[in-house]
Amino acid sequence: MDKYYVDFKEGEIPKYITIAKHIKKLIDGNKLEDGEKLPSIRSLAILLEVNNVTIVNAYKKLQGDGYAFQKMGSGTYAKRKDINKSFKKEYSEVLKKIAGERLKEYIDFTGETPFSNFFPVASFKDVLNEVLDRDGAEALVYQEALGYEGLRKSISEVFWQDRVHSDDILIVSGAQQGIDIISKALINNNDTVVVEKPTYSGALSVFKWRRADILELPIEKDGVDVEKFEKLLKKNKIKCFYTMSYFQNPTGMTYSIEKKEKILRLAEIYDFYIIEDDYLSELIYDESIEYKSFKSLDKNDRVIYIKSFSKIFLPGIRIGYLIAPLKFKESIQNSKVNTDISTSSLMQRALDLYIKEGRWKEYINNLKLVYKERYILMEKYLRKYLGDKVSFISPGGGLHFYLKINNSNEVDSIELFRKAKEKKVLITPGTLFYKVPSDGREYFRIGFSQADENSMEKGVKIIGNILE
Known part of the structure; x- marks a missing residue:
């Protein structure tokens, strides 16, 4: 009963409202279970040293606000609102x-994106004109399903120093579409997905839509707790682990290289895949933070890598890319084709030239x-x-x-x-x-x-x- 105790403050707020507000916080804070019986009117009135009418009014307010329901002859019960x-x-x-x-x-x-005033409009306009002069109407037609070959080669050369083949790169319309495509290709009803707690709401929505069983791991200063992760893996067969390895949304946390290597070992031992959403890793201000993605450390083809240019460049451009393990390459490419056939050809060509000319850097x-x-x-x-x-x-x-x-x-x-x-x-x-x-x-x-x-x-x- 101690958790129901309320310290009334002098003021104009009626006591029944203070009591109702306190019980709401108990419900929202998981200190009262959904459907848990609340104290009887008489017992709570005695505890709080108020009259029975005050408790009756507090319970009526809880019912009116959707936080309680009454069973005739049985009492009042807590109700957790969605x-x-x-x-x-x-x-x-x-x-x-x-x-x-x-x-x-x-x-x-x-x-969540850079201020549009910082976008180099004049510079990008020059690149667009250069592409149209060079390629003409061809710049406006659909590209092959993988995306514009020139852009894929530029990504391979500039961002991966040719360690990733251009044919293994798939152009997508931003990170959100990348997560959606991967989920359609890999995740079936009741498959288990592990996410960071908290995590990007867009990813949660996709996994819920796929009717996956979602398990959460609290995120710490340098990534999720690896020991808790292994305990979870011993009890559950999981399909994949979704992570934002740099400046995680929303916590801002970044994984240590040590934790990345441990999680990659767990992926090999327990046979699951890592969906790495490489979010805002370009914006490192603290020089002690070293950039090494899960994908760059991956020796066993366990990482599905997603990178969005929209977040760091301009949301309206809607371009990103993903790199899939060989095992899922075909199914993920098919999932992309079934989703939207092709990402904007003109913007792909313009971004390719922008990267090639060193303007991106x-x-x-x-x-x-x-x-x-x-x-x-x-x-x-x-x-x-x-x-x-x-x-x-x-x-x-x-x-x-x-x-x-x-x-x-x-x-x-x-x-x-x-x-x-x-x-x-x-x-x-x-x-x-x-x-x-x-x-x-x-x-x-x-x-x-x-x-x-x-x-x-x-x-x-x-x-x-x-x-x-």
């Missing part, structure tokens, strides 16, 4: 509603300089204005920070999102990144890609005031 469905829809509708011109009224900390170097400054500033503002209200680990790269609210008994991330939105600040609550949404109510992601220095400081100040 906050992911309802809030995911709310979050999506908010972003749609304020998209375009209205978004300029807000300080946007939700962005120049663009990335400039972007790193700009965002390293913003990263340092954002970290400074978080420590200055949020202080002990939150805790976080500095990721050393990428475009966001993942924060844990220390005063979680007062404000959770959904409430923070709503209150910040009213003050024209947008954040991303952690509930969107968990299989069980309530696991993420203490966390939120804050990105710095879309806000300038003044906006960053102002926005973080507002968040700090809400968390007071």
